[in-house]
Amino acid sequence: MSAAEATTSLSINALEPIDQDGLNNLAAKGKANPESVVTLKATTVCEGKFRNLTFVRDLEAHVIDEPPHLLGDDTAPNPSEAALASLGACLSVGMHANAIDRGITLTKLELTLEGDINVTAVWGVGDTDVNKHLGFSDIRVKANLEGDASEEQLKELVAHADFWSPVANTMRNPVKLSVELA
Secondary structure, three states, rough: OOOHHHHHHHHHHHOOOHHHHHHHHHHHHHHHOOOOOOOOOOEEEEEEEEEEEOOOOOOOOEEEOOOOHHOOOOOOOOOOHHHHHHHHHHHHHHHHHHHHHOOOOOEEEEEEEEEOOOOHHHHHHHOOOOOOOOOOOEEEEEEEEEEOOHHHHHHHHHHHHHHHOOOHHHHHOOOOOOOOOO
16 A cells, blocks of 8 residues: 555544553553663664664564665665654654544544755765764654644644654653674
8 A cells, every 4th residue: 555545545534543441551550650661672684785674572574775876775764764764653653642542533644754864974984074963963754633633732742742752752862872792
């Protein structure tokens, strides 16, 4: 199904809601144990060239590749595009959950993401000026929501989801990161 077909099908009916009782139980669990931290795990295996398979839980591999202009075979999103996709999905989950919590029925939830990134360092073999800004310098997200809520309510929903998004906050805030030989 294309993005346009998915958008069209989402616009016709209300989005399938998440379980309200399940949402309430998760919220109560979080309030009862606010210091709880879980550890998420993934394993990435290079298949060859720049095609990588990432395994999470017992799911099928998530494929990451590079486009031809970055010497890949263009079989999947590249790592930076996957980061944008993760941000979009996290914001979408937050918007949907909070819509349910607020009694808002959404008929459309579509996010468009753009990120500006300087790729001239070419993974550390290109322009390696140590003053170069690495990673995204700017990310823009446009939320296209429709439902039984006012524009003001939808704006508040977007702002609330953005504020509480784990992925948005990982991108916004410093995080301890270590990368070392196993």
